[in-house]
Amino acid sequence: MKGTLLFEDGSIYRGKGFGRSGTAVGEMVFNTSITGYQEILTDPSYAGQIVTMTYPLIGNYGISLRESESEGIYARGMVVKSISQHPSHYSSESTLEHMMQQLGLPGIAEVDTRSITKRIREVGAIKAVISNEEIAEETLRQLLEGTTLEEDWMKEVGVSKPKHIPGEGCRVAVLDLGVKANILEALKIRGCDIMLFPYNTSFDEMKSYELDGLLISNGPGNPAEAVTGIELIRQWLKERPIFGICMGHQLLAHAVGGNTFKMKYGHRGGNHGVYDQLKKKAYITSQNHGYVVDAESVIKKGMMITHTNLNDDSLEGMQHEFLPVFSVQFHPEGSPGPQDTEYLFDQFIENMKERKKCL
Numbered sequence: 001m002k003g004t005l006l007f008e009d010g011s012i013y014r015g016k017g018f019g020r021s022g023t024a025v026g027e028m029v030f031n032t033s034i035t036g037y038q039e040i041l042t043d044p045s046y047a048g049q050i051v052t053m054t055y056p057l058i059g060n061y062g063i064s065l066r067e068s069e070s071e072g073i074y075a076r077g078m079v080v081k082s083i084s085q086h087p088s089h090y091s092s093e094s095t096l097e098h099m100m101q102q103l104g105l106p107g108i109a110e111v112d113t114r115s116i117t118k119r120i121r122e123v124g125a126i127k128a129v130i131s132n133e134e135i136a137e138e139t140l141r142q143l144l145e146g147t148t149l150e151e152d153w154m155k156e157v158g159v160s161k162p163k164h165i166p167g168e169g170c171r172v173a174v175l176d177l178g179v180k181a182n183i184l185e186a187l188k189i190r191g192c193d194i195m196l197f198p199y200n201t202s203f204d205e206m207k208s209y210e211l212d213g214l215l216i217s218n219g220p221g222n223p224a225e226a227v228t229g230i231e232l233i234r235q236w237l238k239e240r241p242i243f244g245i246c247m248g249h250q251l252l253a254h255a256v257g258g259n260t261f262k263m264k265y266g267h268r269g270g271n272h273g274v275y276d277q278l279k280k281k282a283y284i285t286s287q288n289h290g291y292v293v294d295a296e297s298v299i300k301k302g303m304m305i306t307h308t309n310l311n312d313d314s315l316e317g318m319q320h321e322f323l324p325v326f327s328v329q330f331h332p333e334g335s336p337g338p339q340d341t342e343y344l345f346d347q348f349i350e351n352m353k354e355r356k357k358c359l
């Protein structure tokens with residue numbers, strides 16, 4: 001099976017197809033994690049994106065079903081240097097190729113992922129088409145030109161009605177914009193009683209449940225498009241402790257009256273250095289985002305900057321001047337990647353406990 005990856009600027013990469021045979025248009029992104037291909041493909045925040053891994057050997061420890069971040073695959077395609085057909089790991093139950101065939105994801109291997117990554121860094125976020133079917137290049141070009149990338153994914157990810165995950169401790173509302181399993185896991189191991197809510201839940205409906213705090217999840221797409229979510233968060237601001245992660249952080253920025261913008265090529269990987277201004281300590285974090293909060297815009301609206309990126313100085317975390325409301329751009333739950341910043345979940349629990357005795 002042959003494989004083709006064609007960029008909007010005309011760059012073309014030819015390799016070998018693997019996974020489910022198919023053709024898809026998406027935003028081309030690269031991830032610098034050495035491990036974690038399974039968590040990446042099952043993270044709903046990758047909806048609509050074609051992912052290339054900078055690490056060359058992919059699939060080599062197989063697939064272990066309990067490591068998935070959701071039940072589906074949300075990415076549009078996977079591009080790797082070398083795909084392992086003979087994985088080895090004590091908990092491996094399947095191969096990456098088999099998972100991609102089952103869940104319907106096309107892949108390309110045997111391409112120079114270094115040059116693909118360099119190209120993305122030069123041109124910035126770019127539309128691309130991936131195909132491992134017998135389709136003429138001209139047809140792929142037409143498909144690419146004729147497809148507009150979606151920016152508003154809210155309706156396609158996350159729960160469609162409220163869902164309860166029982167626990168003994170604080171009752172946490174999770175605004176589900178495509179939440180990763182490990183965020184829920186981080187709450188579960190802290191004993192939380194979790195209520196998941198769809199992106200378009202009304203304030204009144206949510207208020208009818210007794211809630212101790214609100215966690216705003218990660219999710220795909222452009223945060224500025226999530227207007228109902230932004231409005232909902234605005235109404236919760238003075239009501240309960242809030243913790244935003246990634247997309248949740250970006251929506252919180254909009255809810256306080258700030259702004260977000262698209263970065264040239266985003267941060268995706270498990271090795272991003274972040275400085276915690278309050279602890280005066282640097283951490284290695286897991287990241288996956290293409291948009292970022294405009295620091296000036298939120299400082300003007302009463303937010304303090306708590307974390308900054310050590311590579312490009314961009315905003316990585318913020319906290320309200322006097323409300324128990326804070327958020328981070330990176331993923332404190334890791335998966336894939338370091339979990340050094342899990343202390344933020346403890347801070348959220350503390351904020352809820354302080355407001356009301358729970359746990």
Ligand SMILES: NC(=O)CC[C@H](N)C(=O)O
Nearest residue numbers: 218219221246247290291
């Ligand atoms: N992981 C996320 O929540 C991603 C947030 C947003 N879709 C972005 O790309 O910036």
